[in-house]
Amino acid sequence: MHAILSTFLFFLATGILFFLPGWIILRLFFRENHFLLLESFIFSFGISIGLIDFLMIALGKWNLHLDIFSIGLGIFFCLGILSLIAWFNNRKKENMAGEPIEEKETFAFNNRQGFLFLLLLGLTLFIKVIYLTNAILPTSTDLGHHMYWAKLIATTGTLPFYAKQEIITGANGVYQLTDPQPIADFIIGEHLPFAAINMFVSLDFFSAFPVILLLLVNILSLLALFLFALRFTASITSPFLSKKIFTPQNIALTTLFFFGPLYTLASPEAKFVSGGVVGNTFGNFFIPLILLVLFRALKEKRPGFLALAFFLIFTLAYTHHLSMLMFLFTLVVTILIYSVAHYDTLGTLFRSWYKLILSPAPLLVAFFCITFFFTVALPTYIETNAISTAIGTPTKTTRTGLSLIQISSSSGSARVAVGVVGFLLLLLLRKYRRYAGAFLISWFGILFIMSSHPEWLFIDIPSNRIITYFSFPLGLLTAFATIAFFATLKNNSSKFRIPSILILLMSITLFVFSAGDGSLDNNQTILPESKAIGAIQTFSASRYLASNSAKEDIILKDHNYIVADSWIKLFFLRDYSFPLSRGFFKRYEDNPSREQCTLSMISIPNTESGKKCYDDLNVRFVIINPHLDTTQFEKSQQFSRIYVSDDIHIYERKN
């Protein structure tokens, strides 16, 4: 019964906050036939996320308390203003401009295709849910970090100052905690949606709702890719390809196959959902969505779509910096490739772009975005100059690029093999002269270079993060190549006739190869067991300490052996670095100039250096895993053991 109530509250909040406003805006500024129903659905989500983010940022910056009433009133106010703009702007006239809209029949599904769509989507959800069965508890480190900020926003009703205390060596060699120092790791758009849901329906952060919201975003990104494939391939034709086989529906369904049931757990899919990789998950939703609307704006010469693209790009900028960087690279390369491909008519091309950009709707949205950017709030990564850390010649071995074997292993060998064929096919068919081809070629090409040779682009970002973006264009090209392959074989105008039995055998071979590779990847990712018992003990110990410690008491915990330790800070909400944490051992080895107190205070508390750290930093409580760290505390007369469970001990240092 409680699960049904939670589900109801979750859908109530997401419906009101993340679908309804976007749906209303779409209906205000666009005609119903401008979008397929599924497109309206996912664009509503994207627009709503942007609206709620900017609304909450604006309310917070104007020192208004963030709660259900201020956000609710803000939504009404924004929609009211937008209704007025739509009325003044004479939307019918505005949206009549542009090329004729492709008939919805072009994208209609027959019963067999509809059934296949549901089967693939159902199977995808089923596999993801099975995986999440053992990963639904709030235990992952990244999700804990993000939910700290979300809870802070929901609890205080204000925007957070992204900062944390650090241990430094002060005057006379005394260790001390600094005042909170700004950090660039987080972006406000990653936290506001979670905070908004909590404010609206009070769903607890220690429940399934954060993971379910990420699952929703992940599934919507799958739908965005599906629609992307549907629209893009509608404009790619060739006399070599059978029109019966090479249809948008077939390619979109094949895309769903390669992104749905196959490779559905590995990064950046369900693993990112359970792991709480919030920014990437949202970024992977926004990138195909923006490319889709941008493609339509350019192809159909529709300023309204360009305005929508501007708004979504701006939303992405406040949601995830790495995704924004990937998107910008893709966009720039697309513009370059398309311009080079049309070098003979560059003047006409630039004039058409110029006309499109200098229309009232894109200009109005751009004006709003720039004003907001400079007068209301800058994204944190710009405020803290974090961009400079991502640009430059890569130095660490983890940032110098991946070999082809590593790329195959990360993205799936079947997808890489067939996807590369798709890429070459697009080049051979000279499809870079069309927007669809230029977008796909650029998306694939630039991510491949960023993953394999980041030094060519002066990118200094971990290569294993970049590679997670590569699977998107790769999957699309895999679907493209697969359908193109069969469309070539079945082409009536071809001089060669291939027996049906041979085509069947080839189909089975391709299916077995890709299904085998994709499901093997899934098998390797499935979690063997739940971490529930460990997490429950961590939460119980945290609750105990939260009610038995004073504000001035400093607490230390271990990150290596305690389950869900990053969630401990949600019980205190004192600082992002509170409790202090003994990090992974490798980090102390790799960086000897890093502070060593957090390591010494747990690993060697009875040595002079350990004691000095305790004295200087005034640490009173220590949370450890007794199976690995209890001996050094047991044998000391300096510590009292005040709390015991199977997997958690809490020690108090005597004065």
Place this chain on the structure above:
Amino acid sequence: MTQRSLLISFLLLFIVSTIFLFWRSDRELDPDQGKNWWTLSFALPKQVESLSFNLENHSRETTFSYEISVGKEIISKETFIAKRGEITTISPPSIKEQSERVKITVSTETEKKEIYR
């Protein structure tokens, strides 16, 4: 098949998945559901003379015994009942701060846990 029916079917699938995941997380977060553990802690950790302790019981055991010792000398020994799903507070008389370790040992037939000052 219309996109409306595809969308409705998708939403239904997602709602069913959501109900299942909430149900699953409720079970996982329930300290008693399919789990067998208990904790022992000082009830008033900041009061050094207090020997009051809490037993949060999520195990199948309900009968516990405790033993309080100072150094090697046992000064108190009792048996008590702690219901599953509850926090039971036991309040033995306080003692003055000792130079030797004051230890509270709580045990069941199979398990033993210790806290000390």
